[in-house]
Amino acid sequence: MKAYTINKYGKTETLHLNDFPVPQVKDNEVLIEVHASGLNLLDAKIKSGEFKLILPYKLPLVLGHDVAGVVTKVGKNVKKFNLGDEVYSRPADFHIGTFAEFIAINEKEVALKPKKLTMEEAASIPLVALTAWQALVEKANLKKGQKVFIQAGSGGVGTIAIQLAKHLAATVATTASEKSFPLLKTLGADVLIDYKTQDFADILKDYDIVLNSQNTKTLEKSIRILKPGGKAVSISGPPTPEFAKEAGVPWFVKIILKLISSGIRKKAKKQNVDYTFLFMKAEGEQLSKITALVEAGTIKPIVDKVFSFDQANEALAYVESGRAKGKVVLKVK
Structure with missing residues (x-):
C-alpha cells in the first residue's frame, strides 16, 4: 500500500510517499480501506517536533489522525463491526497513520459512519x-x-x-x-x-x-x-x-x-x-454519540477543501497557513 511518512522532525520537513505492507490485523482490530483522511494542526505540530516530549514517536512515521472508509478485515475478537461496514475513527496516539491506503484500528476507537455524510465529510469530524x-x-x-x-x-x-x-x-x-x-x-x-x-x-x-x-x-x-x-x-x-x-x-x-x-x-x-x-483521546463510544447528533442535523461538518491523495503536501501546507474554514480533507480512494 502507499502511505505518507515524515522521516525527520522539522517545520520544513515534507511528507514522503512510500510503499508499505498492508497492516496485519490483531484480534481486536478492524482493517479499514481508507477512502478519506482529515488533516489537523496536530499533524503539523507532530511534524515540526512540537509534541515529541509528549508523543515520542519513532521515525519514519505515517501521519494522519482522522479516517473514513470501509472495513475489509476483522480480528477474531471483534464484535461491533462486519466486512463492508462504512466507518470512521480517530485512531489512538501511537496507532495513527491515516495518510495511507489502509489502517488497522482497535474497534473501541471506531464508529459507524453517519449515513447522510460522504466519506470526505465523515473524515473531517472525528478529531x-x-x-x-x-x-x-x-x-x-x-x-x-x-x-x-x-x-x-x-x-x-x-x-x-x-x-x-x-x-x-x-x-x-x-x-x-x-x-x-x-x-x-x-x-x-x-x-x-x-x-x-x-x-x-x-x-x-x-x-x-x-x-x-x-x-x-x-x-x-x-x-x-x-x-x-x-x-x-x-x-x-x-x-x-x-x-x-x-x-x-x-x-x-x-x-x-x-x-x-x-x-x-x-x-x-x-x-x-x-x-x-486537554489532549483529546480516541473514543469510539463518544464518536457514536456524535454520529447521532450528525444524523439528527444538530452537527454538520464544515469542509473547506478536499485535496487528492497526491496533493498531501499542499493540503498540509494549507492547514499550516491557518486560512482554512472548518476542515481540510484528503480524498484517498
Missing part, C-alpha cells in the same frame, strides 16, 4: 468533534444557560464546538475575521468578535467557560473574562502536571511540564478559576 465533546461535556460540564467563549470559531474545532454548545443551550461568543461571521451565525454563534479590529477582553466578562486554542497570552486574557469558579479548558497548552500524570510521561517531562504551566496555573488560582489542559 475535532471528540475534542469539542471532551472539552465542553467532559471537562467543562457545560450547562444550559451558561456563557462559553470559543476561540477561533471558523477553525476545525471551533465550527463543531459552536454547534455542540448551542445544542447544549449555551450562549456562545467567538473570535474570527468578519468575513467568517455569516457562517458562524448559521452555526449558532451569539457574540461575534473580529479579532483583527477588536479585543475580546474589552467585550466579554463573567463567562462560565473558555475553550482556548490559541497562545499563552490569549489564554491569560481569557482567564480574566471568566467569573469566579469559571473553567478554562485549553487544547493548545501549556500541559499541566495532572495531564503529565495521566499520560504517564517520564519523570523529567513531568518536571518540564510543571515548570512551563506554573505561570498560568498561578494566574488561574489568583482569579479563582479552574485551568485544565
Whole structure:
C-alpha cells in the first residue's frame, strides 16, 4: 500500500510517499480501506517536533489522525463491526497513520459512519468533534444557560464546538475575521468578535467557560473574562502536571511540564478559576454519540477543501497557513 511518512522532525520537513505492507490485523482490530483522511494542526505540530516530549514517536512515521472508509478485515475478537461496514475513527496516539491506503484500528476507537455524510465529510469530524465533546461535556460540564467563549470559531474545532454548545443551550461568543461571521451565525454563534479590529477582553466578562486554542497570552486574557469558579479548558497548552500524570510521561517531562504551566496555573488560582489542559483521546463510544447528533442535523461538518491523495503536501501546507474554514480533507480512494 502507499502511505505518507515524515522521516525527520522539522517545520520544513515534507511528507514522503512510500510503499508499505498492508497492516496485519490483531484480534481486536478492524482493517479499514481508507477512502478519506482529515488533516489537523496536530499533524503539523507532530511534524515540526512540537509534541515529541509528549508523543515520542519513532521515525519514519505515517501521519494522519482522522479516517473514513470501509472495513475489509476483522480480528477474531471483534464484535461491533462486519466486512463492508462504512466507518470512521480517530485512531489512538501511537496507532495513527491515516495518510495511507489502509489502517488497522482497535474497534473501541471506531464508529459507524453517519449515513447522510460522504466519506470526505465523515473524515473531517472525528478529531475535532471528540475534542469539542471532551472539552465542553467532559471537562467543562457545560450547562444550559451558561456563557462559553470559543476561540477561533471558523477553525476545525471551533465550527463543531459552536454547534455542540448551542445544542447544549449555551450562549456562545467567538473570535474570527468578519468575513467568517455569516457562517458562524448559521452555526449558532451569539457574540461575534473580529479579532483583527477588536479585543475580546474589552467585550466579554463573567463567562462560565473558555475553550482556548490559541497562545499563552490569549489564554491569560481569557482567564480574566471568566467569573469566579469559571473553567478554562485549553487544547493548545501549556500541559499541566495532572495531564503529565495521566499520560504517564517520564519523570523529567513531568518536571518540564510543571515548570512551563506554573505561570498560568498561578494566574488561574489568583482569579479563582479552574485551568485544565486537554489532549483529546480516541473514543469510539463518544464518536457514536456524535454520529447521532450528525444524523439528527444538530452537527454538520464544515469542509473547506478536499485535496487528492497526491496533493498531501499542499493540503498540509494549507492547514499550516491557518486560512482554512472548518476542515481540510484528503480524498484517498
